[in-house]
Amino acid sequence: MDNLIALVGNPNAGKSTFFNNACMAEEHVGNWHGVTIDSKEKLIKLDGKQIAVADLPGAYSLSPYSYEEAVTRDYLLSHKNCKIINIIDGNNLERNLFLTLELIELGFNPVLCINMANELKKNHVQIDIKNLEKMLGVKVFLINAQNKKDCKSVLNFVIYNNDICKSNFDYVKDILNWFDSLNLGLNDRKLTEYQKIKFLEQDEYVLDEFKIDNYENIAKVLESEQTANFVITQ
Ligand SMILES: Nc1nc2c(ncn2[C@@H]2O[C@H](COP(=O)(O)OP(=O)(O)O)[C@@H](O)[C@H]2O)c(=O)[nH]1
């Protein structure tokens, strides 16, 4: 499916609300039993084009701590061509943007939807969308996911704009180049950019995948190779 769009975001950001309004679906919404724990896909026609929209379980990060987060990570890794709408709760920008930064750093090129525009307005909160777009390098919408028109215009943008959402943080390129220059004894195994970054973060799934059980030795190499330019955080 060429036109596959995945809704990604923290729990309670409004993904299922967006999904229901964009797809005329009836997923449970809200913070109670019955919220999304597995991915749900629905085919819809938009402007004569058939597209699939996937409502993914809430995730704070792509290094999963919960079953739901693992479902979301696995879905994104196994649907490499899907387009991502990252829905975030505008009332909790700082917390929600953690996942956004992770998505951008890992090359997923999300389109950002800051949700709960109605509440922000009520609380006289203004978000500088243009500045956020400039800083992140991705398209940013301010939406009310309860409003069908808002959801449809985001979908339209995502379908018709393939290239606009390419963000590339320079420091990520530097880190990837640095990783490639290291001799970590991986015996020429080819790592994807996702795996390289998660390797440095000591993500247990990626370390398992490469059967690394002696990270202490690797940590020593990383430490000795670190230049003043890099501080590896966990
Ligand atoms: N005020 C307001 N509430 C919203 C909006 N979008 C979603 N909600 C509410 O936020 C809660 C969480 O939404 P839900 O779609 O279940 O979030 P999910 O966990 O990301 O799927 C629900 O009670 C929704 O009705 C919005 O734009 N404005």
Ligand SMILES: [Mg+2]
């Ligand atoms: Mg949900």
